[in-house]
Amino acid sequence: MPDGYDKPTLQALHCLVEHVGPFREGEYLFRANDPFGAIFAVRGGTVKTSVVDTLGREQVLGFYLPGEMVGLNAIHPDHYPCDAIALDSVYLCRFSFPALATLAARIPGIQQQLFRLLSKDIGTASLLAGDFSAEERMAAFLVALADRYAARGFSATAFRLSMPRADIANYLRLAAETVSRVLRRFQDQQLIRVESRDIEFVDAAALRALARNVLHS
Amino acid sequence: MPDGYDKPTLQALHCLVEHVGPFREGEYLFRANDPFGAIFAVRGGTVKTSVVDTLGREQVLGFYLPGEMVGLNAIHPDHYPCDAIALDSVYLCRFSFPALATLAARIPGIQQQLFRLLSKDIGTASLLAGDFSAEERMAAFLVALADRYAARGFSATAFRLSMPRADIANYLRLAAETVSRVLRRFQDQQLIRVESRDIEFVDAAALRALARNVLHS
DNA sequence: CACGGCGCTTGATCCAGATCAGGGCGACTC
DNA sequence: GAGTCGCCCTGATCTGGATCAAGCGCCGTG
Numbered sequence: 001m002p003d004g005y006d007k008p009t010l011q012a013l014h015c016l017v018e019h020v021g022p023f024r025e026g027e028y029l030f031r032a033n034d035p036f037g038a039i040f041a042v043r044g045g046t047v048k049t050s051v052v053d054t055l056g057r058e059q060v061l062g063f064y065l066p067g068e069m070v071g072l073n074a075i076h077p078d079h080y081p082c083d084a085i086a087l088d089s090v091y092l093c094r095f096s097f098p099a100l101a102t103l104a105a106r107i108p109g110i111q112q113q114l115f116r117l118l119s120k121d122i123g124t125a126s127l128l129a130g131d132f133s134a135e136e137r138m139a140a141f142l143v144a145l146a147d148r149y150a151a152r153g154f155s156a157t158a159f160r161l162s163m164p165r166a167d168i169a170n171y172l173r174l175a176a177e178t179v180s181r182v183l184r185r186f187q188d189q190q191l192i193r194v195e196s197r198d199i200e201f202v203d204a205a206a207l208r209a210l211a212r213n214v215l216h217s
Numbered sequence: 218m219p220d221g222y223d224k225p226t227l228q229a230l231h232c233l234v235e236h237v238g239p240f241r242e243g244e245y246l247f248r249a250n251d252p253f254g255a256i257f258a259v260r261g262g263t264v265k266t267s268v269v270d271t272l273g274r275e276q277v278l279g280f281y282l283p284g285e286m287v288g289l290n291a292i293h294p295d296h297y298p299c300d301a302i303a304l305d306s307v308y309l310c311r312f313s314f315p316a317l318a319t320l321a322a323r324i325p326g327i328q329q330q331l332f333r334l335l336s337k338d339i340g341t342a343s344l345l346a347g348d349f350s351a352e353e354r355m356a357a358f359l360v361a362l363a364d365r366y367a368a369r370g371f372s373a374t375a376f377r378l379s380m381p382r383a384d385i386a387n388y389l390r391l392a393a394e395t396v397s398r399v400l401r402r403f404q405d406q407q408l409i410r411v412e413s414r415d416i417e418f419v420d421a422a423a424l425r426a427l428a429r430n431v432l433h434s
Numbered sequence: 435c436a437c438g439g440c441g442c443t444t445g446a447t448c449c450a451g452a453t454c455a456g457g458g459c460g461a462c463t464c
Numbered sequence: 465g466a467g468t469c470g471c472c473c474t475g476a477t478c479t480g481g482a483t484c485a486a487g488c489g490c491c492g493t494g
Contacts, residue, residue, distance in 0.1 A: 076336035119293035161245035173348035
């Protein structure tokens with residue numbers, strides 16, 4: 001949540017927030033069909049959300065970096081519609097949703113912010129909905145990650161992927177082999193440097209050009 | 218919006234709503250980048266939303282039937298992120314959003330309802346995000362339409378598609394030819410009967426089985 | 435009425451990416 | 465150190481759906 005609230009507002013927010021964690025790699029923050037009670041802000045680490053279909057196969061829905069909110073899509077069905085899993089050591093702020101909604105009714109700024117967060121998620125959900133090539137998807141994924149890291153004050157040109165290739169592939173609806181091949185192609189074309197999970201942008205402009213149609217049209 | 222509000226609430230809602238229309242086939246309700254001011258409930262007809270990418274190609278984002286809300290995804294960027302186009306004769310209720318947000322702060326029921334609508338859209342947006350076969354997508358599309366019609370009191374087993382094949386194809390990220398072929402295959406397999414834009418379910422259970430993984434895993 | 439044009443269908447070919455198969459390598463255990 | 469297990473890479477083959485290319489029926493228009 002952005003700063004810029006006044007004293008009593010911050011006070012109120014402070015009361016209904018609860019620090020939780022650490023969760024270890026592979027631990028569940030919540031599971032599909034758990035009753036909805038709270039939304040979470042990531043303080044540290046990376047979270048992935050996913051669903052498993054009628055038997056077995058996982059579908060990765062998203063990754064959440066420090067500063068981002070998890071669980072907003074649970075408000076409507078009143079149950080979490082997906083699993084949330086720690087990809088590394090994860091620390092969270094837990095916001096009880098009933099309390100937050102009550103606060104939102106008193107303080108317009110909070111309500112506004114919640115509306116924005118929800119509305120924003122609608123947009124980003126449709127990001128990977130288009131029929132894009134593997135290159136476009138991968139470029140968009142990397143650029144979006146870089147931008148999100150940059151927004152939190154980290155380097156926008158070098159970062160470490162906190163998820164395995166298989167999760168990236170699943171998220172982008174590609175085969176893991178394709179992810180591997182596209183990354184190599186990008187490196188051969190001098191767009192990035194790849195060293196296992198470390199990514200460095202070499203030609204950010206070209207990457208952005210590739211990603212342009214995906215993010216968002 | 219569901220009924221069940223008390224008198225003063227209904228009164229207040231009544232004040233900020235405005236009937237607009239008719240829009241004729243092909244007319245724009247709003248365009249991408251128009252400043253955001255209101256959300257709309259469809260009273261009659263069908264609306265499609267779409268974006269056009271950097272040059273030309275359209276991407277259909279959704280279809281809206283009577284009783285459904287258009288424009289919720291505009292809250293965050295504060296501009297409409299897509300075009301909204303009438304597919305036939307369209308009648309709307311226009312809700313000024315600033316007024317609605319103010320009202321929501323006073324009346325918790327309204328706020329709740331808005332949260333639900335927003336959260337619900339996050340879920341349905343990720344519906345067609347999975348990597349599903351043409352059959353699964355098509356079945357899911359038909360079943361979802363039938364359910365939405367049924368929820369509004371229309372027949373759940375026979376309805377008329379208000380959009381051309383090309384729009385369905387675009388929405389499902391398929392080629393128009395594929396839509397044609399899949400519909401024919403469904404008819405050959407005795408799942409549905411197709412007569413130009415009229416659809417009749419013959420084996421709804423089988424269709425639902427096909428759609429199951431898509432809606433929503 | 436003939437003429438276009440558009441929406442829809444059907445068949446033939448093509449291709450991006452899935453799938454299958456195998457190999458390398460770093461981390462951990464015994 | 466040898467063995468094992470994940471994770472990642474790379475090559476060969478296969479395939480679902482896109483694309484290309486006609487044809488067909490329907491409606492509006494001159």
